[in-house]
Amino acid sequence: MRWRFDRVAAGVVAVACVLSVAACSSGDSSSxxxxxxxxxxxxxxxxxxxxxxxxxxxxxxxxxxxxxxxxxxxxxxxxxxxxxxxxxxxxxxxxxxxxxxxxxxxxxxxxxxxxxxxxxxxxxxxxxxxxxxxxxxxxxxxxxxxxxxxxxxxxxxxxxxxxxxPPPAAFLVGFMQSLKAAGKDSLTLANTDVPQAHQVFDGLMVPLGRQLGIDVKGIYFPPTGPNYTALATTLAEGDPAAAGLMTSVSDNACTNLAQSMRSVGYEGTVFLAACTEFIDAMGAQAVGSWGYSPIWQPPAIDSAxxxxxxxxxxxxxxxxxxxxxxxxxxxxxxxxxxxxxxxxxxxxxxxxxxxxxxxxxxxxxxxxxxxxxxxSCGKATTPNCTTDMLLFEVVGDRKTEPVSGGFITPSPQVLGLIPGAI
Structure with missing residues:
Protein backbone atom coordinates (compact mmCIF):
# COMPACT_ATOMS: atom_id res chain seq x y z
CA MET A 1 0.00 0.00 0.00
CA ARG A 2 1.38 3.39 -0.99
CA TRP A 3 0.43 6.30 1.22
CA ARG A 4 1.34 9.91 1.76
CA PHE A 5 1.55 10.94 5.41
CA ASP A 6 1.95 14.69 4.99
CA ARG A 7 -0.05 15.55 8.10
CA VAL A 8 0.58 12.60 10.40
CA ALA A 9 3.90 13.37 12.07
CA ALA A 10 2.56 16.35 14.02
CA GLY A 11 0.44 14.04 16.15
CA VAL A 12 3.18 11.59 17.06
CA VAL A 13 3.78 12.71 20.64
CA ALA A 14 0.09 12.69 21.46
CA VAL A 15 -0.40 9.32 19.79
CA ALA A 16 2.47 7.84 21.78
CA CYS A 17 0.92 9.09 25.02
CA VAL A 18 -2.34 7.34 24.25
CA LEU A 19 -0.61 4.12 23.24
CA SER A 20 1.24 4.07 26.52
CA VAL A 21 -2.07 3.36 28.23
CA ALA A 22 -3.86 1.53 25.38
CA ALA A 23 -2.73 -0.71 23.37
CA CYS A 24 -4.26 10.64 -16.80
CA SER A 25 -2.11 11.23 -18.86
CA SER A 26 -4.39 13.66 -20.75
CA GLY A 27 -3.80 11.94 -24.08
CA ASP A 28 -4.57 8.44 -22.88
CA SER A 29 -8.15 8.52 -21.68
CA SER A 30 -10.87 6.32 -23.05
CA SER A 31 -14.50 5.49 -22.37
CA PRO A 166 -10.81 2.90 6.56
CA PRO A 167 -8.12 5.59 6.62
CA PRO A 168 -4.47 4.52 6.19
CA ALA A 169 -3.82 5.20 9.88
CA ALA A 170 -6.28 2.44 10.80
CA PHE A 171 -4.09 -0.17 9.12
CA LEU A 172 -0.99 1.13 10.85
CA VAL A 173 -2.52 1.18 14.33
CA GLY A 174 -4.37 -2.11 13.89
CA PHE A 175 -1.26 -3.85 12.63
CA MET A 176 0.87 -2.62 15.53
CA GLN A 177 -1.76 -3.64 18.07
CA SER A 178 -1.94 -7.12 16.56
CA LEU A 179 1.83 -7.53 16.60
CA LYS A 180 1.87 -6.75 20.29
CA ALA A 181 -1.02 -9.11 20.99
CA ALA A 182 0.85 -11.88 19.17
CA GLY A 183 3.93 -11.34 21.33
CA LYS A 184 6.05 -10.02 18.46
CA ASP A 185 8.45 -7.44 19.90
CA SER A 186 10.71 -6.58 16.96
CA LEU A 187 9.86 -5.30 13.50
CA THR A 188 11.92 -4.21 10.49
CA LEU A 189 10.12 -2.71 7.51
CA ALA A 190 11.29 -1.48 4.12
CA ASN A 191 9.88 1.33 2.03
CA THR A 192 10.83 3.35 -0.99
CA ASP A 193 13.36 6.09 -0.28
CA VAL A 194 11.07 9.11 -0.57
CA PRO A 195 10.36 11.87 1.99
CA GLN A 196 6.88 10.57 2.85
CA ALA A 197 8.30 7.17 3.81
CA HIS A 198 10.75 8.76 6.22
CA GLN A 199 7.88 10.65 7.81
CA VAL A 200 5.91 7.53 8.55
CA PHE A 201 8.81 5.39 9.77
CA ASP A 202 10.89 7.91 11.66
CA GLY A 203 8.09 10.19 12.78
CA LEU A 204 5.32 7.75 13.60
CA MET A 205 6.14 4.04 13.57
CA VAL A 206 9.24 4.22 15.77
CA PRO A 207 7.48 6.19 18.56
CA LEU A 208 4.41 3.94 18.35
CA GLY A 209 6.57 0.85 18.58
CA ARG A 210 8.49 2.25 21.53
CA GLN A 211 5.29 2.81 23.49
CA LEU A 212 4.09 -0.70 22.68
CA GLY A 213 7.42 -2.30 23.53
CA ILE A 214 8.19 -3.15 19.90
CA ASP A 215 11.65 -2.43 18.51
CA VAL A 216 10.84 -0.86 15.13
CA LYS A 217 13.48 -0.33 12.46
CA GLY A 218 13.06 1.09 8.97
CA ILE A 219 15.20 0.64 5.87
CA TYR A 220 14.86 2.21 2.44
CA PHE A 221 15.32 1.17 -1.17
CA PRO A 222 15.27 3.04 -4.50
CA PRO A 223 11.85 3.42 -6.15
CA THR A 224 13.06 1.68 -9.32
CA GLY A 225 15.23 -1.38 -9.79
CA PRO A 226 15.73 -2.54 -6.18
CA ASN A 227 18.00 -5.50 -5.45
CA TYR A 228 15.54 -7.76 -3.67
CA THR A 229 18.13 -10.23 -2.43
CA ALA A 230 20.15 -7.46 -0.81
CA LEU A 231 16.98 -5.92 0.60
CA ALA A 232 15.85 -9.26 2.05
CA THR A 233 19.26 -9.82 3.61
CA THR A 234 19.12 -6.44 5.32
CA LEU A 235 15.57 -7.05 6.55
CA ALA A 236 16.60 -10.38 8.05
CA GLU A 237 19.54 -8.93 9.99
CA GLY A 238 19.09 -9.44 13.71
CA ASP A 239 16.28 -11.95 13.06
CA PRO A 240 13.34 -9.60 13.85
CA ALA A 241 10.05 -11.23 14.78
CA ALA A 242 8.39 -9.60 11.76
CA ALA A 243 9.83 -7.98 8.64
CA GLY A 244 8.76 -6.89 5.19
CA LEU A 245 7.03 -3.97 3.48
CA MET A 246 4.89 -1.38 5.21
CA THR A 247 3.78 0.01 1.86
CA SER A 248 3.79 -1.85 -1.44
CA VAL A 249 5.09 -0.43 -4.69
CA SER A 250 3.29 -3.21 -6.54
CA ASP A 251 2.16 -6.80 -6.09
CA ASN A 252 5.15 -7.87 -8.16
CA ALA A 253 7.53 -6.14 -5.73
CA CYS A 254 5.87 -7.96 -2.83
CA THR A 255 6.28 -11.32 -4.50
CA ASN A 256 9.93 -10.71 -5.37
CA LEU A 257 10.73 -9.59 -1.84
CA ALA A 258 8.85 -12.44 -0.17
CA GLN A 259 10.64 -15.02 -2.32
CA SER A 260 13.98 -13.40 -1.56
CA MET A 261 13.30 -13.36 2.18
CA ARG A 262 12.62 -17.08 2.17
CA SER A 263 15.70 -17.70 0.00
CA VAL A 264 17.97 -15.94 2.51
CA GLY A 265 16.59 -18.10 5.28
CA TYR A 266 14.36 -15.65 7.14
CA GLU A 267 11.91 -17.65 9.26
CA GLY A 268 9.97 -14.91 11.04
CA THR A 269 6.68 -13.30 10.03
CA VAL A 270 6.90 -11.83 6.53
CA PHE A 271 4.63 -8.78 6.35
CA LEU A 272 3.51 -7.57 2.90
CA ALA A 273 0.99 -4.77 3.43
CA ALA A 274 -1.98 -5.05 1.04
CA CYS A 275 -0.42 -7.46 -1.46
CA THR A 276 -2.15 -10.71 -2.36
CA GLU A 277 -0.60 -12.08 -5.56
CA PHE A 278 2.39 -13.51 -3.66
CA ILE A 279 -0.02 -16.00 -2.04
CA ASP A 280 -0.68 -17.66 -5.40
CA ALA A 281 2.85 -17.22 -6.68
CA MET A 282 4.54 -18.78 -3.64
CA GLY A 283 2.01 -21.39 -2.61
CA ALA A 284 3.06 -23.20 0.56
CA GLN A 285 6.16 -21.00 0.87
CA ALA A 286 3.91 -18.07 1.73
CA VAL A 287 2.61 -19.75 4.90
CA GLY A 288 3.10 -17.57 7.98
CA SER A 289 3.07 -14.27 6.06
CA TRP A 290 0.77 -11.42 7.08
CA GLY A 291 -1.03 -8.76 5.07
CA TYR A 292 -3.96 -6.42 5.58
CA SER A 293 -7.09 -5.43 3.70
CA PRO A 294 -10.29 -3.40 4.10
CA ILE A 295 -12.30 -6.21 2.46
CA TRP A 296 -12.58 -9.98 2.33
CA GLN A 297 -10.44 -11.63 -0.36
CA PRO A 298 -10.80 -15.05 -2.09
CA PRO A 299 -7.90 -16.72 -0.19
CA ALA A 300 -9.88 -16.17 3.04
CA ILE A 301 -13.25 -17.36 1.77
CA ASP A 302 -13.34 -20.33 4.14
CA SER A 303 -13.07 -17.98 7.11
CA ALA A 304 -15.56 -15.39 5.84
CA SER A 376 -21.93 4.67 8.07
CA CYS A 377 -20.62 7.51 5.94
CA GLY A 378 -21.94 10.80 7.28
CA LYS A 379 -19.30 11.67 9.87
CA ALA A 380 -18.40 15.35 10.16
CA THR A 381 -14.70 14.74 10.79
CA THR A 382 -13.74 12.03 8.29
CA PRO A 383 -14.63 10.99 4.73
CA ASN A 384 -14.16 7.33 5.68
CA CYS A 385 -17.22 5.17 6.34
CA THR A 386 -15.41 2.84 8.77
CA THR A 387 -12.16 2.30 10.63
CA ASP A 388 -12.44 -1.50 10.66
CA MET A 389 -9.71 -3.48 8.90
CA LEU A 390 -8.68 -7.10 8.36
CA LEU A 391 -5.25 -8.53 9.07
CA PHE A 392 -4.69 -11.85 7.29
CA GLU A 393 -2.21 -14.65 7.92
CA VAL A 394 -1.38 -17.22 5.22
CA VAL A 395 -2.18 -20.54 6.92
CA GLY A 396 -1.97 -22.96 4.00
CA ASP A 397 -1.37 -23.28 0.29
CA ARG A 398 -3.27 -20.27 -1.16
CA LYS A 399 -5.34 -19.94 2.00
CA THR A 400 -5.52 -17.11 4.54
CA GLU A 401 -7.34 -16.50 7.80
CA PRO A 402 -7.94 -13.28 9.72
CA VAL A 403 -5.45 -12.96 12.56
CA SER A 404 -8.17 -11.91 15.01
CA GLY A 405 -10.97 -14.02 13.56
CA GLY A 406 -12.59 -11.05 11.82
CA PHE A 407 -12.45 -7.29 11.52
CA ILE A 408 -10.16 -5.34 13.83
CA THR A 409 -11.26 -1.98 15.22
CA PRO A 410 -8.10 0.05 15.90
CA SER A 411 -7.94 2.13 19.07
CA PRO A 412 -10.33 5.11 18.67
CA GLN A 413 -8.22 7.09 21.15
CA VAL A 414 -5.20 6.80 18.88
CA LEU A 415 -7.05 7.40 15.63
CA GLY A 416 -8.76 10.42 17.09
CA LEU A 417 -5.39 12.18 17.24
CA ILE A 418 -4.74 11.79 13.50
CA PRO A 419 -6.57 14.29 11.22
CA GLY A 420 -9.38 12.67 9.27
CA ALA A 421 -8.90 9.22 10.80
CA ILE A 422 -12.08 9.09 12.85
Missing part, protein backbone atom coordinates in the same frame (compact mmCIF):
# COMPACT_ATOMS: atom_id res chain seq x y z
CA UNK A 32 -15.35 1.90 -21.54
CA UNK A 33 -18.56 0.58 -23.01
CA UNK A 34 -21.34 0.33 -20.49
CA UNK A 35 -21.52 -3.45 -20.71
CA UNK A 36 -17.88 -4.33 -21.40
CA UNK A 37 -19.14 -7.06 -23.68
CA UNK A 38 -21.14 -8.80 -20.95
CA UNK A 39 -24.69 -10.08 -21.07
CA UNK A 40 -27.31 -10.60 -18.43
CA UNK A 41 -26.63 -13.86 -16.62
CA UNK A 42 -29.45 -16.22 -15.72
CA UNK A 43 -31.54 -14.43 -13.13
CA UNK A 44 -29.72 -11.16 -13.72
CA UNK A 45 -31.25 -7.79 -14.48
CA UNK A 46 -29.90 -5.79 -17.41
CA UNK A 47 -29.63 -2.02 -17.14
CA UNK A 48 -31.12 0.18 -19.85
CA UNK A 49 -31.48 3.80 -20.79
CA UNK A 50 -28.94 6.60 -20.81
CA UNK A 51 -25.59 5.72 -19.26
CA UNK A 52 -24.33 7.37 -16.09
CA UNK A 53 -20.78 8.58 -16.65
CA UNK A 54 -18.31 7.89 -13.84
CA UNK A 55 -14.66 8.89 -14.13
CA UNK A 56 -11.74 6.76 -13.00
CA UNK A 57 -8.22 7.81 -12.07
CA UNK A 58 -6.61 4.73 -13.57
CA UNK A 59 -3.22 3.93 -11.90
CA UNK A 60 -1.75 2.20 -14.95
CA UNK A 61 1.23 4.45 -15.72
CA UNK A 62 4.65 4.93 -14.26
CA UNK A 63 6.78 2.84 -11.86
CA UNK A 64 3.95 2.53 -9.29
CA UNK A 65 1.32 1.24 -11.72
CA UNK A 66 -1.44 -1.09 -10.55
CA UNK A 67 -3.00 -2.69 -13.65
CA UNK A 68 -5.17 -4.96 -11.52
CA UNK A 69 -7.32 -2.01 -10.49
CA UNK A 70 -8.82 -1.62 -13.96
CA UNK A 71 -9.47 -5.37 -14.14
CA UNK A 72 -11.70 -4.88 -11.10
CA UNK A 73 -13.38 -1.82 -12.63
CA UNK A 74 -14.27 -3.65 -15.83
CA UNK A 75 -15.55 -6.66 -13.89
CA UNK A 76 -17.69 -4.41 -11.68
CA UNK A 77 -19.23 -2.63 -14.67
CA UNK A 78 -20.16 -6.00 -16.18
CA UNK A 79 -21.73 -7.11 -12.89
CA UNK A 80 -23.53 -3.82 -12.25
CA UNK A 81 -24.93 -3.43 -15.76
CA UNK A 82 -25.77 -7.05 -16.52
CA UNK A 83 -26.59 -8.59 -13.17
CA UNK A 84 -28.04 -6.03 -10.74
CA UNK A 85 -29.73 -3.66 -13.16
CA UNK A 86 -27.23 -0.81 -13.13
CA UNK A 87 -27.77 2.18 -10.86
CA UNK A 88 -31.50 2.80 -10.42
CA UNK A 89 -31.98 0.85 -13.64
CA UNK A 90 -29.47 2.80 -15.75
CA UNK A 91 -26.10 1.49 -16.94
CA UNK A 92 -22.82 2.87 -15.68
CA UNK A 93 -20.22 4.03 -18.21
CA UNK A 94 -16.57 4.44 -17.22
CA UNK A 95 -14.49 7.36 -18.44
CA UNK A 96 -10.96 6.09 -17.92
CA UNK A 97 -7.98 8.42 -17.52
CA UNK A 98 -4.54 6.99 -16.79
CA UNK A 99 -2.33 8.60 -14.15
CA UNK A 100 1.29 8.22 -13.09
CA UNK A 101 1.25 8.36 -9.31
CA UNK A 102 4.80 9.67 -9.23
CA UNK A 103 3.73 12.65 -11.37
CA UNK A 104 0.93 14.75 -9.82
CA UNK A 105 0.53 16.75 -13.01
CA UNK A 106 -1.08 13.68 -14.62
CA UNK A 107 -3.72 13.64 -11.88
CA UNK A 108 -4.41 17.33 -12.50
CA UNK A 109 -4.69 16.72 -16.24
CA UNK A 110 -7.07 13.81 -15.68
CA UNK A 111 -9.24 15.82 -13.30
CA UNK A 112 -9.69 18.48 -15.97
CA UNK A 113 -10.44 15.87 -18.58
CA UNK A 114 -13.05 14.13 -16.42
CA UNK A 115 -14.78 17.44 -15.81
CA UNK A 116 -14.87 18.09 -19.56
CA UNK A 117 -16.26 14.59 -20.14
CA UNK A 118 -19.25 15.30 -17.93
CA UNK A 119 -18.76 12.64 -15.28
CA UNK A 120 -21.00 12.80 -12.21
CA UNK A 121 -18.48 11.18 -9.85
CA UNK A 122 -14.79 10.25 -9.93
CA UNK A 123 -13.28 7.07 -8.55
CA UNK A 124 -9.99 7.33 -6.66
CA UNK A 125 -8.19 4.05 -7.38
CA UNK A 126 -5.60 4.25 -4.59
CA UNK A 127 -3.95 7.37 -6.02
CA UNK A 128 -1.22 8.84 -3.81
CA UNK A 129 -1.65 12.17 -5.62
CA UNK A 130 -5.44 12.41 -5.34
CA UNK A 131 -5.23 15.72 -3.44
CA UNK A 132 -4.08 17.36 -6.68
CA UNK A 133 -7.48 16.59 -8.22
CA UNK A 134 -9.70 17.79 -5.40
CA UNK A 135 -9.76 21.56 -6.14
CA UNK A 136 -10.74 20.88 -9.76
CA UNK A 137 -13.40 18.30 -8.91
CA UNK A 138 -14.81 20.37 -6.05
CA UNK A 139 -15.11 23.45 -8.26
CA UNK A 140 -17.10 21.36 -10.75
CA UNK A 141 -19.27 19.79 -8.04
CA UNK A 142 -17.98 16.28 -8.76
CA UNK A 143 -17.50 14.04 -5.69
CA UNK A 144 -14.48 11.77 -5.25
CA UNK A 145 -15.36 8.21 -4.23
CA UNK A 146 -12.92 5.51 -3.23
CA UNK A 147 -12.01 2.72 -0.84
CA UNK A 148 -8.92 4.09 0.94
CA UNK A 149 -7.53 7.63 0.65
CA UNK A 150 -3.86 6.86 0.03
CA UNK A 151 -3.14 10.58 0.15
CA UNK A 152 -3.64 11.75 3.73
CA UNK A 153 -4.33 15.34 2.67
CA UNK A 154 -7.35 13.94 0.82
CA UNK A 155 -8.28 11.79 3.79
CA UNK A 156 -7.97 14.61 6.33
CA UNK A 157 -10.87 16.59 4.83
CA UNK A 158 -14.53 15.67 4.36
CA UNK A 159 -15.82 18.01 1.70
CA UNK A 160 -16.62 16.50 -1.67
CA UNK A 161 -15.45 12.95 -0.98
CA UNK A 162 -16.52 9.60 0.48
CA UNK A 163 -14.35 6.52 1.08
CA UNK A 164 -15.98 3.17 1.75
CA UNK A 165 -12.94 1.80 3.60
CA UNK A 305 -19.07 -15.07 7.30
CA UNK A 306 -21.61 -17.19 5.48
CA UNK A 307 -23.43 -14.17 4.05
CA UNK A 308 -20.15 -12.84 2.63
CA UNK A 309 -18.98 -16.01 0.88
CA UNK A 310 -21.45 -15.63 -1.96
CA UNK A 311 -20.28 -12.07 -2.63
CA UNK A 312 -16.64 -13.19 -2.71
CA UNK A 313 -17.58 -15.84 -5.26
CA UNK A 314 -19.43 -13.27 -7.37
CA UNK A 315 -16.46 -10.91 -7.37
CA UNK A 316 -14.07 -13.73 -8.23
CA UNK A 317 -16.26 -14.96 -11.09
CA UNK A 318 -16.61 -11.57 -12.75
CA UNK A 319 -12.94 -10.71 -12.24
CA UNK A 320 -11.85 -14.08 -13.64
CA UNK A 321 -14.03 -13.41 -16.69
CA UNK A 322 -11.87 -10.37 -17.47
CA UNK A 323 -8.60 -12.33 -17.44
CA UNK A 324 -5.29 -10.73 -16.55
CA UNK A 325 -4.07 -9.58 -13.16
CA UNK A 326 -6.30 -8.44 -10.30
CA UNK A 327 -5.03 -8.97 -6.75
CA UNK A 328 -5.91 -6.63 -3.90
CA UNK A 329 -6.37 -3.64 -6.19
CA UNK A 330 -8.76 -5.51 -8.48
CA UNK A 331 -11.03 -6.68 -5.68
CA UNK A 332 -10.85 -3.28 -4.01
CA UNK A 333 -11.94 -1.53 -7.21
CA UNK A 334 -14.73 -4.07 -7.76
CA UNK A 335 -16.07 -3.55 -4.25
CA UNK A 336 -15.91 0.24 -4.54
CA UNK A 337 -17.99 0.42 -7.70
CA UNK A 338 -20.51 -2.17 -6.54
CA UNK A 339 -21.00 -0.33 -3.24
CA UNK A 340 -21.43 2.91 -5.16
CA UNK A 341 -24.11 1.37 -7.37
CA UNK A 342 -25.96 -0.31 -4.53
CA UNK A 343 -25.98 2.66 -2.17
CA UNK A 344 -27.20 5.07 -4.84
CA UNK A 345 -29.92 2.63 -5.91
CA UNK A 346 -30.97 2.06 -2.31
CA UNK A 347 -31.16 5.84 -1.80
CA UNK A 348 -33.50 6.15 -4.79
CA UNK A 349 -31.28 8.55 -6.72
CA UNK A 350 -32.63 9.19 -10.21
CA UNK A 351 -31.28 12.68 -10.92
CA UNK A 352 -27.57 11.98 -11.18
CA UNK A 353 -25.83 15.20 -10.31
CA UNK A 354 -22.66 15.39 -8.27
CA UNK A 355 -24.55 17.09 -5.44
CA UNK A 356 -27.25 14.42 -5.30
CA UNK A 357 -24.70 11.61 -5.38
CA UNK A 358 -22.66 13.13 -2.57
CA UNK A 359 -25.78 13.72 -0.44
CA UNK A 360 -26.86 10.10 -0.92
CA UNK A 361 -23.44 8.73 -0.02
CA UNK A 362 -23.12 10.94 3.05
CA UNK A 363 -26.52 9.59 4.13
CA UNK A 364 -25.40 5.95 4.13
CA UNK A 365 -26.04 4.44 7.57
CA UNK A 366 -25.64 0.86 8.79
CA UNK A 367 -25.08 -0.41 5.25
CA UNK A 368 -23.57 -3.86 4.88
CA UNK A 369 -20.92 -3.35 2.23
CA UNK A 370 -20.41 -5.87 -0.55
CA UNK A 371 -17.07 -7.27 0.65
CA UNK A 372 -16.34 -5.32 3.82
CA UNK A 373 -17.86 -4.26 7.15
CA UNK A 374 -21.02 -2.33 7.98
CA UNK A 375 -20.64 1.30 6.89
Missing amino acids: SSSSNGGSAAEGGIQASGDAIKVGVFDPSKGPASQPGAMTGVKAAVDYINNQIGGISGRPIEIVDCAVDQTAPETTISCANQLVQSGVVAAIDLFNTESAAAMPILSSAGIPMVGLIPYNTATGAATDGRVYFG PEDMKGNIEIAQKFIDNQGGTAGFYGYGAFATLVDLARTLTDAGVTDFTGSNILTALKGVTDYQSFLGPVL
